[in-house]
Amino acid sequence: MIRMKSQMRRLRQINSAPPFESQRSERRFWADEAQDYIFARVKERPKSPCVQRVVRLLELMTAAEELRMELYQAHQDFESTHNPAVPRAFGSDDSRLRGKVRELDDHLREMNKRIGRYRWRPFLRHYPGYTYLEDLYLSTRRSTDERWENAAVRWLLRHQIKGYGGLPAPILRFRRCRQCSAWFYALTDHQRHCKLKCRQRLYSDSPEFRAKRARYMRERYRPQEKEREQRATEGGKHA
Numbered sequence: 137m138i139r140m141k142s143q144m145r146r147l148r149q150i151n152s153a154p155p156f157e158s159q160r161s162e163r164r165f166w167a168d169e170a171q172d173y174i175f176a177r178v179k180e181r182p183k184s185p186c187v188q189r190v191v192r193l194l195e196l197m198t199a200a201e202e203l204r205m206e207l208y209q210a211h212q213d214f215e216s217t218h219n220p221a222v223p224r225a226f227g228s229d230d231s232r233l234r235g236k237v238r239e240l241d242d243h244l245r246e247m248n249k250r251i252g253r254y255r256w257r258p259f260l261r262h263y264p265g266y267t268y269l270e271d272l273y274l275s276t277r278r279s280t281d282e283r284w285e286n287a288a289v290r291w292l293l294r295h296q297i298k299g300y301g302g303l304p305a306p307i308l309r310f311r312r313c314r315q316c317s318a319w320f321y322a323l324t325d326h327q328r329h330c331k332l333k334c335r336q337r338l339y340s341d342s343p344e345f346r347a348k349r350a351r352y353m354r355e356r357y358r359p360q361e362k363e364r365e366q367r368a369t370e371g372g373k374h375a
């Protein structure tokens with residue numbers, strides 16, 4: 137049943153995303169998709185080669201998009217002004233940016249080498265209920281692992297990689313939890329943890345929290361304890 141549901145969602149999604157009521161519902165939708173396409177298997181079989189290849193691709197894609205954003209900004213600054221103080225991103229005198237250009241090229245080279253293994257067969261059909269005609273990209277591979285890997289990469293390439301100018305691609309919503317380092321799809325820009333529990337754990341380990349707790353113990357809890365103890369001994373005396 138779950139399989140059926142996720143299959144239907146995949147079929148519906150491969151053509152186009154439905155119109156969304158809000159940015160939040162859009163992100164929620166892609167987070168669910170990420171769960172079905174990527175995270176479920178990553179969590180289930182983290183050590184399998186197919187999962188490791190997809191995770192490496194994810195790392196490369198997020199790093200490449202971050203570099204692209206940075207270089208885009210530098211390129212804009214370079215183009216829009218003749219101020220010599222602006223780093224000459226694509227000239228010869230900013231070694232930091234030259235390094236970034238090289239880094240992005242390296243990432244692209246590795247990604248292209250990696251995605252060269254995937255094969256899809258285009259296929260057209262009418263969507264059930266004649267909602268629209270849709271193009272599907274079916275895996276030509278046989279094993280479950282290979283089919284999963286093909287579908288996961290296809291989905292990442294099709295839906296998550298395309299940013300535009302200063303707008304980041306959705307791929308940057310893929311993040312690793314600061315606390316447990318699990319992958320998650322961020323619903324808000326500032327989200328850094330996969331779940332509430334991880335955020336709370338991080339907070340309870342923080343110096344601020346520990347100082348607060350120590351102060352509470354010193355100023356409120358311990359005096360109350362003392363009082364209780366005293367009352368208990370006094371009570372004992374009377375008895």
Ligand SMILES: [Zn+2]
Nearest residue numbers: 313316330334
């Ligand atoms: Zn976590």
